[in-house]
Amino acid sequence: MTISIAATHARGKFATDKIFGAAAAANLAVGKYGKDKVINATIGAILDDNEALVCLPTVEKVFRTLPINEVINYAPIAGLPEFLEAAMALTFGDNRPEAYTNAVATSGGSGVLHHTIWNYSEIGDKILTSDWYWGPYKVLCEDALRKLDTFTLFDENQNFNSKAFEAKVNELLVKQDSLVTILNTPAHNPTGYSISDSEWDNILDVVKAAAKNEAKRIVILVDAAYLDYAGEKNECRAFLKKFSNLPDNVLIILAFSMSKSYTMYGQRTGAMIGISRSQAVIKEFADINQYSSRATWSNINRGCMRLLATVYNDKATLAQVEQERAHYYSLIRERSQIFVREAKAANLRMLPYIAGFFLTIPAADPDAVCGKLHDDHIFAVPLGKGVRVAVCAVPSAKITGMAGKVAQALAAV
Numbered sequence: 001m002t003i004s005i006a007a008t009h010a011r012g013k014f015a016t017d018k019i020f021g022a023a024a025a026a027n028l029a030v031g032k033y034g035k036d037k038v039i040n041a042t043i044g045a046i047l048d049d050n051e052a053l054v055c056l057p058t059v060e061k062v063f064r065t066l067p068i069n070e071v072i073n074y075a076p077i078a079g080l081p082e083f084l085e086a087a088m089a090l091t092f093g094d095n096r097p098e099a100y101t102n103a104v105a106t107s108g109g110s111g112v113l114h115h116t117i118w119n120y121s122e123i124g125d126k127i128l129t130s131d132w133y134w135g136p137y138k139v140l141c142e143d144a145l146r147k148l149d150t151f152t153l154f155d156e157n158q159n160f161n162s163k164a165f166e167a168k169v170n171e172l173l174v175k176q177d178s179l180v181t182i183l184n185t186p187a188h189n190p191t192g193y194s195i196s197d198s199e200w201d202n203i204l205d206v207v208k209a210a211a212k213n214e215a216k217r218i219v220i221l222v223d224a225a226y227l228d229y230a231g232e233k234n235e236c237r238a239f240l241k242k243f244s245n246l247p248d249n250v251l252i253i254l255a256f257s258m259s260k261s262y263t264m265y266g267q268r269t270g271a272m273i274g275i276s277r278s279q280a281v282i283k284e285f286a287d288i289n290q291y292s293s294r295a296t297w298s299n300i301n302r303g304c305m306r307l308l309a310t311v312y313n314d315k316a317t318l319a320q321v322e323q324e325r326a327h328y329y330s331l332i333r334e335r336s337q338i339f340v341r342e343a344k345a346a347n348l349r350m351l352p353y354i355a356g357f358f359l360t361i362p363a364a365d366p367d368a369v370c371g372k373l374h375d376d377h378i379f380a381v382p383l384g385k386g387v388r389v390a391v392c393a394v395p396s397a398k399i400t401g402m403a404g405k406v407a408q409a410l411a412a413v
């Protein structure tokens, strides 16, 4: 018998990450057959048409010219004030809601998820998200001794399922007084869906109705990791204005991340942005989340915070970064359009893709489909109910023909 000396809550925990597993299989195949023969659609980062990892050139330039003290020194626990200002301004664009707002620096978007779960739900509570979700949500909940529950994301017309959302919110609020809901939008991972402005109206109607019971505390965490790859800047931020004048017992938290927006994945820099009608709720937001940062990772990456502040405070530099990002947005768009077009031709049913790094094909046995695709040296990620294709990482030349192969694999298993 193996001995465990871990505490009871930690015993048996083991992070099996399907994404890294699929990526490892792809790398093995590259070693065996050569890069040209392998399609690696597992990577959640932008690769260019030569399959090299992209760093936005102006981001790299600014980063490399930072004074060394700005790279090595500690930073304030809450984050550099100039960084927090920039993170808020860049997230809101022209759509700042009428509300109190404040921000706290975090270790990427993952840090926002961590603090929100820890500080806004009780131990044992259920956290709500959609049935299609980014796998780490579950790990983040369970490590914090919470559980993840889901509502059905799409209705029969492939729109946001407001009825399912409403039913689940009300069901959970019968049993618990705090409810954290995580909505990854726009450009959702793994489907590429973006909640529309009118669907946001429905969501907020449900939240406002539930908040009439003043004993309840409702937090909506908008995981906006892909916001900068979701379409026209202010159009895809228009929903943020709707967070004006919500009830005092509702808090909106936006997860800002530099991972995708500034191609700084491993630099672990992000911010949680709180939005509330109540000044007290926002003061508490800043206080308790800074406290959790102190207790979790202390301060975050100073150099990357300085990078964002530098980019934001120079109009020409910011414009340059936005132009470079727009180029990669177009590249991803071109790749996804090829897949969507070919999927239609092959009668391959996809989940509704609007924008973003990934698209998903529903499947009864995703592992079998992905296994079958290996025969064609195609590597994708098997999810619980579908196969995820990272259009951010596969050049157009390799995307061409891929939907047909997926349709064949689906038919063969």
Ligand code: PLP
Pocket: 044, 107, 108, 109, 110, 111, 134, 184, 189, 223, 225, 257, 258, 259, 265, 268, 269, 270
């Ligand atoms: N949310 C989603 C949906 C993601 O896909 C990711 C990264 O892959 C993140 C959040 C968090 O990224 P990071 O912690 O690097 O900011």
